[in-house]
Amino acid sequence: MRRRVRVRDVPIGGGEPIVVQSMTNTDTADVDATVEQIGRLERAGCEIVRVAVPHVEAVKALPRIIERISIPLVADIHFDHRLALASIDAGVDKLRLNPGNITDSEKIAAVADAANEAGIPIRVGVNAGSLDERFRDAKHHPTAAGMVESALHEIRLLEERGFDRIVVSLKGTDVRMTIDAYRAFARESDVPLHIGITEAGTAWEGSIRSAVGLGVLLAEGLGDTLRVSLTGDPVEEIRVAYEILRALGLRSRGIDLRVCPTCGRTGIGLESIAVQVRGELGDIAESLSIALMGCVVNGPGEAREADIGLVGGRGQGTIYLRGEPIGPAIPEDRLAGEVVRAARELLDGSGN
Ligand code: SF4
Secondary structure, rough: OOOOEEEEOEEEOOOOOOEHHHOOOOOOOOOOHHHHHHHHHHOOOOOOEEOOOOOOHHHHHHHHHHHHOOOOOOEEEOHHHHHHHHHHHHHHOOEEEEOOOOHHHHHHHHHHHHHHHHHHEEEEEEEHHHOOOHOOOOOOOOHHHHHHHHHHHHHHHHHHOOOOOEEEEEOOOOHHHHHHHHHHHHHHHOOOOEEOOOOOOOOHHHHHHHHHHHHHHOOOOOEEEEEEOOOOOOOHHHHHHHHHHHHOOOOOOEEEEEOOOOOOOOOOOOOHHHHHHHHHOOOOOOOOOOOOOOOOHHHHHHHHHHOOOEEEEOOOOEEEEEEEEEEEEEHHHHHHHHHHHHHHHHHHHHOO
């Protein structure tokens, strides 16, 4: 089992549930915009949030951000270790250091000592794109082995200072290389793993690449915390993260929507019903399964397995509640509303 590290009150590793994190894309110095985005991330289920700290203005904003949010805050540091020291003074809950661009062992030692004194962890965040030249291959390309070597080198530097509250990430855009790096690292060390595919893309391709890469790792038991990196609103990262975790039965949050793909038998506008149900129940934090099925071929079976089901007929459908059909068939135009109402009632405890 991996060692357990605490980010304020959130444990990572040690067999704890996999922690979902994200990163803001606001200007960190813009406190209002950053706090607003973190608030939306929190409500979506984000458990740790990271902000870029590229300059002193961002450091100055940190205390004002911290006092207005409730989840732990991580300062993302590149190039300048003094920003790490200042972020620790500003009260952050964790640091992310890139061993590819802060390489001086004395500077790393200074950060380790300060983080030790503050009692906060450090993520050694290796990225293929910024891998230290010393760990690249003869043609200057990053490799999985090089990423692992870079991480182990940095971890040794930290541990030589008596610092062991370490998390590691080994992210690349190449999904196979990233998987290989995490597998190889996991054989060498018990440091907990922050997993992710970086520069994955917009929500469409980024979700697929992340699901493939993280899915393989998670299915092998690798991964103690994760970030799905997507270009766009980071709230989408949280939704995708939970969907990946749900697919593997590792965590669940919100509605688990199962919808038949529709075919020539479908007699209702199932896609628009599904879109409406997802949209109206997107705020739910509790776990609730909903099966929306086009006809009686697979409909009753799937509807019985879900908390709420819908089995379509020609221009109408039957709602199921906890496996049993309820009431007479409902006209198509009221089906989405009735599914939403049944879901809300079930969550309120007024469902039968
Ligand atoms: Fe077609 Fe019915 Fe299967 Fe949906 S459940 S894909 S409508 S056969």
